[in-house]
Amino acid sequence: MSTIHDVAKLAGVSTATVSRVINSPDKVRSITRGKVQQAMEMCRYKYNALARGFVTKKSNTIGLIVPNINNPVFAESTLGIQDYASQHNIQVILGNSYYQQDLEAGLINTFLEKQVDGLIITTANPKGGQIKSLLDDQFPFVQLYSTIKKGPVSAVGIDNYKGGYEATLHLVELGHRRIGMIAGRFNVSDRSFHRWHGYKKCLRDNDISYDSSLLLQTDYALSGGRECVKQFMGLKKRPSAIFCSNDYLALGAIKGAREIGLVLPQDLSIIGFDGIQIASYVTPSLTTIQQPAYEMGKIGADVLFQQMADGNKPVQKMLDFKLITRESTVQYKVPNK
Amino acid sequence: MSTIHDVAKLAGVSTATVSRVINSPDKVRSITRGKVQQAMEMCRYKYNALARGFVTKKSNTIGLIVPNINNPVFAESTLGIQDYASQHNIQVILGNSYYQQDLEAGLINTFLEKQVDGLIITTANPKGGQIKSLLDDQFPFVQLYSTIKKGPVSAVGIDNYKGGYEATLHLVELGHRRIGMIAGRFNVSDRSFHRWHGYKKCLRDNDISYDSSLLLQTDYALSGGRECVKQFMGLKKRPSAIFCSNDYLALGAIKGAREIGLVLPQDLSIIGFDGIQIASYVTPSLTTIQQPAYEMGKIGADVLFQQMADGNKPVQKMLDFKLITRESTVQYKVPNK
DNA sequence: CACCTCTTTGTAATCGTTTACATTTTTATA
DNA sequence: TATAAAAATGTAAACGATTACAAAGAGGTG
Known part of the structure; x- marks a missing residue:
């Protein structure tokens, strides 16, 4: 050569x-x-861009760590990031943390060794040691999908607390009083955790007493939602509505509910979170809180690039979400039985 | 530092x-x-892995180009590739071609400049110039999801022709005689093209004359399927069943059919292709040809690594697919009207 | 044509590793 | 204990670009 x-x-x-x-x-x-x-x-x-990177100390590469690219919401933000990056002649190395902190830490390490110019992470644990040391080193990185409103970390996301609140409010306004929540595990997703807080607050604001048997934590996967809904329906006092902390969980819940003979949405209202495209294509189409995933990716990349360019102060951006009402949630009716 | x-x-x-x-x-x-x-x-x-890469002439990075990471089938194979790669201490740079040849060519170029050790591509055009020059340079790469059975290119995929045949046969065996096909555009997806050939052959084998008005090419997207199904139903002689060349198209078609008041699956049988997970979660659950996407990614990576290690002769691997019968396809009934 | 300025080009060090080869140290054996 | 063999360590060049600085060339002006 x-x-x-x-x-x-x-x-x-x-x-x-x-x-x-x-x-x-x-x-x-x-x-x-x-x-x-x-x-x-x-x-x-x-x-030879590698040789150039070696001398200029810029690899023109950024690292992206998502929990699982399988989930369309992450695929969507990934697209946003990539489109933005490639416009700036930057490539993206992708890694999946599978919601596991050790894997995430390993990826961060490898990416740093590879001399990535910056890092975009949707982290399992925003307070983890790895993240701290990134901050200590003043390494350019931004957290995506986070809830962080201020502090030393650059972050782009939505207000998950508010999102959880609004989702729950929607169900309350439809007359539901017994509302379950199927949530991604709190220890690996602060998003889920914050949405749960919003949920609780909304219940309290509406004089509905919190019942811990109505919270189920599970893996963020279709199967998780499917199993949890069955567990709920085994309860003596069943919920009439369920808030799922993401759409995949909700899609799974719909499936699970059907499998045990429920008629949707009459027997059970379900609301999701994320607003992935496919959610509007299923039956019943899914009511959900839609976050601007693609946009979030773009903005996240933009914030990162600022950091890379002028090592600026950390920036937090809260984007707007939107309640999309569809078929899967309906007015509460006393079951005739 | x-x-x-x-x-x-x-x-x-x-x-x-x-x-x-x-x-x-x-x-x-x-x-x-x-x-x-x-x-x-x-x-x-x-x-500093960059410095090492510089002297050893191994970046320990491979490039992956998919049409669109948005499509769960590609997300799934990406996971397979990444899992395999990270076990071998190799990272993956991801690029989306959006089914566009020029974007694909640009990505290949950039990745080569970045000194990737190998390339995995699901290409728009397996005979394109860029691919040819990869071959000329003896650069390690493998095509994924391809149909290529032999030749100078390493490839891992399924027999799309056969897949198309079997999908159609399933409909024929259910008694359908007027079978439409909604296909990804042939000029950007040889997969789609081959599936169509299988479809035609199956019709011929069963004495069903081919009607070109029953083929619609469209963008590989949910919306594509949705629009095409409406177009079909505007026909004087409507099809009673539709073969969609991927699941996203099929999911779109289900939605579209509903929107114009059809009752599924009674009024219209729909079969997809890919076997993405979500296809079993919708209503009616989708009959489809399932290809082992995750496995394909793993095997693809494995083949690539062979190439990288010993610059071996090109290898082609044909994996098995499977017809998964679900609710979306039913016995043909003469419409009562 | 001499002089100055501005543009274009060249020189050579540098980045952080690896590695072939040379040298030294340790170990094993007689 | 001498010696050969094996193991451990060191020396220094190399990889392919960039870039500060120096040098040369072109162009303009009086």
Whole structure:
């Protein structure tokens, strides 16, 4: 494989000039430029971005860690990040933490060794040691989907507390009083945790006493929702509505409810969270809290790039979410039995 | 940031020894090793994988190009690839081609500049120029989801022709004679193209004359399926069943059919392709041809790693797919009207 | 044409590792 | 204990670009 030296020799110029032709062509006379370009063609020169990264100490790569790319909401924000990044000639290394802190820590480490210029993380634990040491090193990174409103960490997300509140309020306003919650595990998702707090607050505000048997924590997966809904329906005092802390859980819950013979949405109202596209395509279509995932990715990348450029003070951005009312939630009716 | 030199000086050894401690610790006496490790701690040494890549000419990175990570089937194979790769200490740079050849070509270029050790591509056009030049350069890469059974390109996929045939056969065996197909655009997906050929062949084998008005090509997206099904139902002679060349299209079609008042599956049978998880969670649950996406990713990565290791001859692997019969397809009944 | 300024090009060090080869130290054996 | 063999360590060049600084060339002016 030919290098900048071969090109230089062939064109009869110095390597500095070749480098200039590549990086700032207007700084070299057009005659010379022509010679160099011709030489590059002749020896089928391929630019080595790794070598450049080595000397400039910029890899033009950022690391992205998501819990699971499987979940469309993360796929969507990933698209936002990638589109933004590629516009700026930056590539994205992707890693899945599978909601596991040790895996996440490992990924962060590897990415740092790879000299990524920045990191975007939807973290299991925003207070984890790995994150702290990123901060200590002043390394550019931003948390995505977070709830953090201020502090040393740059973050882009929505107010999950409020989101949980509104989701619950929607059910309350439909007349439901016995409202279950199927939540992603709190110890790996502070999003879920905050949504739960919003849920509790809303119940309290509406004089509904909190019943801990109506909270189920589970893995963030279709199967999780499916199993939990069955557990709820085994209860003596069943809920008439369920708030699921993400759409995948909700889709699973719909399926599970059907499997035990419930008629939806009459027998059970279900509301999700995220607003993934597919949620509007199922039956009954899913009422949900929609967050702007793609946008969040773009903005997250933008914030990161600021950090990278001017090592600015940390920035937090709270985006708006939106309650999307669809078929899966209906007015409460006393069961006739 | 401290380097290997700082460590060496602090530990009173040469850089070579430090390097050995990092890469093959058993080659250095444990006393020395201890001194070095201590020194590394003391100056908070961080390994620079970029520098290593530069000298070894291995970036320990592979490039992955998918049409759209949004589609769960690609997310799934991506997981397979990543899991396999991270077990081998390799990272994955991800790019979306959005089914566009120029974007794909751009990504390939950038990834090559970044000195990726190999490439996994689900390509828009397996005969495109960019792919050809990869082959000419003997660059390790494998095509995923492809149909290629032999030739110079390593490929892992399923027999899409057969898949299309079986999907159609399933409908035929249910008594359907007027069977539409909603397909991803042939010019950007040879998978779709091959499935269509299987579809045609199956019709012919069963003495059903091919009607070109029953083929609709569209973008691979939920919305595509939704629109096309409406177009079909506007026909004088409507199909009683539809084969969608992927599940997203099918899910869209289900939605679209509902919107124009059809009762599913009685009024219209729909079969998809891919076997994404969510397809079993919708109503009616989707009959589909399931391909082993996660496995495909793993095997694809494995094949790639072979190529990288011993520059072996190209390998093609055809995996098995499976017809999963669910609620969305039923016996044909003469419409009562 | 001499002089100055501005543009273009060249020189050579540098980035942080790895590694072939040379040298030293340790261990095993007679 | 001498010596050969094996193990551990060191030396220094190399990888392919960038870039500060120096040098040369071009162009303009009086």
